Amino acid sequence: MNKKQLLEFVHQAEALCKQRKCRLTDQRKRVLELILSAEKPLTAYEILDQLRESVKNPAPPTVYRALEFLLQHGLIHKLESIHAFIGCTHPDHKHTSQFLICNDCGDVNEIENKAIEKSLHSAEQAAGFKTSHPVIELLGTCSQCQLSNSH
Amino acid sequence: MNKKQLLEFVHQAEALCKQRKCRLTDQRKRVLELILSAEKPLTAYEILDQLRESVKNPAPPTVYRALEFLLQHGLIHKLESIHAFIGCTHPDHKHTSQFLICNDCGDVNEIENKAIEKSLHSAEQAAGFKTSHPVIELLGTCSQCQLSNSH
DNA sequence: AAACAAAATGTTATAATATTACATTTTATA
DNA sequence: TATAAAATGTAATATTATAACATTTTGTTT
Numbered sequence: 351m352n353k354k355q356l357l358e359f360v361h362q363a364e365a366l367c368k369q370r371k372c373r374l375t376d377q378r379k380r381v382l383e384l385i386l387s388a389e390k391p392l393t394a395y396e397i398l399d400q401l402r403e404s405v406k407n408p409a410p411p412t413v414y415r416a417l418e419f420l421l422q423h424g425l426i427h428k429l430e431s432i433h434a435f436i437g438c439t440h441p442d443h444k445h446t447s448q449f450l451i452c453n454d455c456g457d458v459n460e461i462e463n464k465a466i467e468k469s470l471h472s473a474e475q476a477a478g479f480k481t482s483h484p485v486i487e488l489l490g491t492c493s494q495c496q497l498s499n500s501h
Numbered sequence: 502m503n504k505k506q507l508l509e510f511v512h513q514a515e516a517l518c519k520q521r522k523c524r525l526t527d528q529r530k531r532v533l534e535l536i537l538s539a540e541k542p543l544t545a546y547e548i549l550d551q552l553r554e555s556v557k558n559p560a561p562p563t564v565y566r567a568l569e570f571l572l573q574h575g576l577i578h579k580l581e582s583i584h585a586f587i588g589c590t591h592p593d594h595k596h597t598s599q600f601l602i603c604n605d606c607g608d609v610n611e612i613e614n615k616a617i618e619k620s621l622h623s624a625e626q627a628a629g630f631k632t633s634h635p636v637i638e639l640l641g642t643c644s645q646c647q648l649s650n651s652h
Numbered sequence: 653a654a655a656c657a658a659a660a661t662g663t664t665a666t667a668a669t670a671t672t673a674c675a676t677t678t679t680a681t682a
Numbered sequence: 683t684a685t686a687a688a689a690t691g692t693a694a695t696a697t698t699a700t701a702a703c704a705t706t707t708t709g710t711t712t
Contacts, residue, residue, distance in 0.1 A: 373659080373660080373708085375660070375661090377660090377661080378660095393697085393698080394697095394698065394699075395697070395698070407662085407663085408662095409662075409663065409664080410698085410699070410700080411661085411662085411663085411699095411700080411701090412661075412662080414698095414699065414700075415660080415661080430581045430582045430636070430638075431581045431636045433697085433698065433699095448621075448624065450624075450625070450628055450630045450632075452630075453633065459628060459630070461624060461628065463620065463623075463624045465620040465623060465624070466617070466620040466621060466624055468620070469614065469616040469617040469619070469620040470599075470617060470639065472614075472616060473599065473601075473612060473614045473616070473617055474601070474639065474641075477601055477610060477612065477643075477644065478643070478644030478647070479601045479603075479610070479639065479641055479642070479643055479644060480641045480642045480647060481601075481639040481640065481641035482604065482640055482641040482642070483639075483640040483641070484638075484639050484640070485581070485582045485636060485637070485638040485639070485640065486636070486637055487581075487635075487636040488621065488625065488630065488632040488634075488635050488636070489632065489633060489634040489635070489636065490625075490630055490631045490632035490633045490634070491630070491631045491633070492628075492629070492630055493628065493629030493630060496629070496631055524679085524688080524689085526678095526689070526690090528689090528690080529689095544668080544669080545668095545669070545670075546668070546669070558691085558692085559691095560691075560692060560693080561669085561670070561671080562670095562671080562672090562690085562691085562692085563690075563691080565669095565670065565671075566689080566690080584668085584669065584670095653712100654711100654712085655710100655711080655712075656709105656710085656711075656712090657708100657709090657710080657711095658707100658708080658709080658710095659706100659707080659708070659709090660705105660706080660707070660708085661704100661705080661706070661707080662703105662704075662705070662706085663702100663703090663704080663705095664701105664702090664703090664704105665700105665701085665702085666699100666700080666701075666702100667698100667699075667700070667701085668697100668698075668699070668700090669696100669697075669698065669699090670695100670696075670697070670698090671694105671695080671696065671697085672693105672694085672695075672696085673692100673693090673694085673695100674691100674692090674693095674694105675690100675691075675692080675693105676689100676690080676691065676692095677688100677689080677690070677691085678687100678688080678689070678690080679686100679687085679688070679689085680685100680686090680687080680688090681684100681685085681686085681687100682683100682684085682685075682686095
C-alpha cells in the first residue's frame with residue numbers, strides 16, 4: 351500500500367472509530383500503519399521490532415493489545431496458518447473473506463467470494479452449526495510464482 | 502472413538518503404511534492412538550504429557566516428529582486455529598476437509614462438502630492460484646451447545 | 653476545576669507452541 | 683556382516699502469546 355492509500359485508510363479508520371465511540375490511539379494507529387505499509391503479512395514480533403523506532407521499549411502486550419483492537423474493529427485480519435497480520439481490504443463494510451497465501455513469495459490475496467460464502471453457509475445450516483469466525487486460508491502458489499518457477 | 506474403532510483404524514493405518522513402504526513405528530502408533538482415543542483435539546504438549554505413560558522422558562521433538570509423519574500420511578489433521586490435532590475420519594482416500602470447531606464444548610466435526618470444495622476450486626482458478634493446503638475451519642457453536650446455552 | 657471511574661498503557665514475568673542441532677540407535681539391504 | 687538410511691534421543695533455544703499488577707491518560711460527573 352502506498353502512502354496516499356495509507357492516509358486514506360487511516361482516515362477511514364478514524365472516522366469509523368469516531369462513529370463507534372472507540373479510540374484509534376497513537377499506538378494503535380502506528381501498528382495499523384506498520385501493517386498497512388508492509389509488503390507482506392507481519393508477525394506480532396516483526397511489528398514489535400519495527401515499533402522500536404517510534405515507541406521506546408515496546409513489550410509484547412503493547413503489540414498484542416493493539417492487534418486485538420484492530421482485529422475487533424475489522425481493520426486488520428489475522429492469518430492463522432502463518433501467525434501473521436495483514437490490513438483488511440474492505441474495512442468499510444462487515445464481511446468475511448478468504449485468503450490465498452503464497453508459500454513462495456509470501457504475498458496474500460484477500461478475496462470475498464460469494465459462492466464460497468454461500469456454500470459454507472449451507473454446510474453450517476446442514477450441521478446446525480453457528481459460525482462466529484470462519485478461517486478460510488488457501489496455502490499454495492500464486493500465479494506469478496507458478497510462472498517464475500517454471501522458467 | 503471406541504476401542505474397536507481404534508483397532509480398526511490402526512489396522513487400516515498399518516496397511517496403508519505397508520503399501521506406501523513407510524513405517525508406523527511404535528511411537529508413531531502410540532501418538533496416533535492417543536489422538537484417536539481423545540474426546541477432543543489434542544495439542545502437541547497434551548500429547549507429550551500423555552506420552553509419559555508409555556515412553557520415558559519424551560521430549561517435544563518426539564511428538565512433533567510423530568505428528569509430522571501422521572500428517573504427511575493423512576492419518577491426522579492439524580487444526581491451525583486452535584493448534585491442535587485430531588484423527589482423520591477418512592484416512593482411506595485422499596481428500597480435503599472442512600472443520601466445524603465448537604468454541605463451547607471443543608468438539609470438532611470434520612466434513613467433506615463437495616459444494617464448498619467446488620466453490621473454492623472455482624475461486625482458485627479465477628485467481629490462477631494453485632492450492633497445496635486448504636485451511637477451512639469454522640469456529641462457532643455446535644447445535645448441541647446452542648441448545649444447552651439457550652436453557 | 654476537582655474527583656472519580658473507565659480505558660489505555662507500562663512493565664515484568666512466564667506460558668504455550670515449535671524448531672534446531674547434534675549424538676545415538678535401529679532398520680533395511682547390499 | 684558391513685553399510686547407509688531412517689528413526690530416535692537429548693539439550694538447548696526460538697517463536698508466539700498471555701497473565702498479573704502498577705501507572706497513566708482520558709472522559710465524565712460533580
